[in-house]
Amino acid sequence: MKLGVVLRAENLIREKEFRRNRVVTPHGPVDRIFSGTLHGVETHFLYGRFPGRRTPSWEIPYQANQSAFDELDVGHQIGTYVVGGVDKSVRGGDLVIPHDLISFSGPSVSMPPGNGRFSNAHVVPAFCPVLRSLLIRGARETGTAVHESGVYFNFYGFARIETDAELNLMEKLGVRLVGQTLDPEFTLARLRHRHYVAIAVAIDSYHDMKNEAEQDPDVFRARSRQAIADGRESFERIIEAGLATRGDDPAEKCGCDRVATGNHRDMFSSFPEDLL
Ligand SMILES: [Zn+2]
Secondary structure, three states: EEEEEOOOOOOHHHHOEEEEEEEEEEOEEEEEEEEEEEOOEEEEEEEOOOOOOOOOOOOOHHHHHHHHHHHHHOOOEEEEEEEOOOOOOOOOOEEOOOEEEOOOOOOOOOOOOOOOOOOOOOOOOOOHHHHHHHHHHHHOOOOOOOOOEEEEEEEEOOOOEEEEEEEEHHHHHOOEEEOOOOOOOOHHHHOOOOOEEEEEEEEEEEOOOHHHHHOOHHHHHHHHHHHHHHHHHHHHHHHHHHHHHHHHHHHHHHOOOOOOOOOHHHHHHHHOHHHH
16 A cells, blocks of 8 residues: 555654655646655655645646656545534534545546546545545544544535535535535546545534624634644544554455446446547
8 A cells, every 4th residue: 555645744744754755747846745654554645735825726736736646656545624514413623534425516627538538437435445444443543533424515616615505405415514625636536546535624513603793703713723733633643543553454355446337337438439
């Protein structure tokens, strides 16, 4: 297993003496990668998916980040996220390991041609069961409370947060969390048949924010900063403990790198090309 993790893993980078890496990709250089070994696993931390400054979600260099993992031969990826809680059980500061996602907006980036023929990514199951087990085991080992399932609603490509009606709809759909950054990273990683898993920290909750006007913005900001800092530290400990107790996880048994065979899973690839 060669692992890529999108996370500012400041403690592990320092403790394990990871070295800074610069990777030049066809989509531009990626110079915030830290590489080393964690419990026998070659690990590369991408120090945040934003390029060191705040950008709208559609300007995040997803293609360059994924290409950097290609260059490093990363086969397994953990994406870490800051999200909002949607269902009532999620409060600010909670951690969630989602089991699936809804991504209606669609990634507005051009997709890599692969070997010249486009083929849709296989996304059932969405997240790698072996990597999910690794995170759940890491959380239990470290005594960290996490929601071990949930649907992430990806809200990508809008320069705003969700409307009340949108959040209300998500709640009716049974969504647990909402965020702007899981896709297109997820799709780009799965197009490469990369094993992929996500873990998120909620900085607020839809139900607590319903009376947003009554809240002090400074208190909210301070609470969010704390939730993000605590979340990142928990992600580090969970990943480390999950790797430490990995044993002989048969990664190949998860089926992530299998190409879909059922035609109903990919109408596009089963459509006769001469009719396109
Ligand atoms: Zn897998």
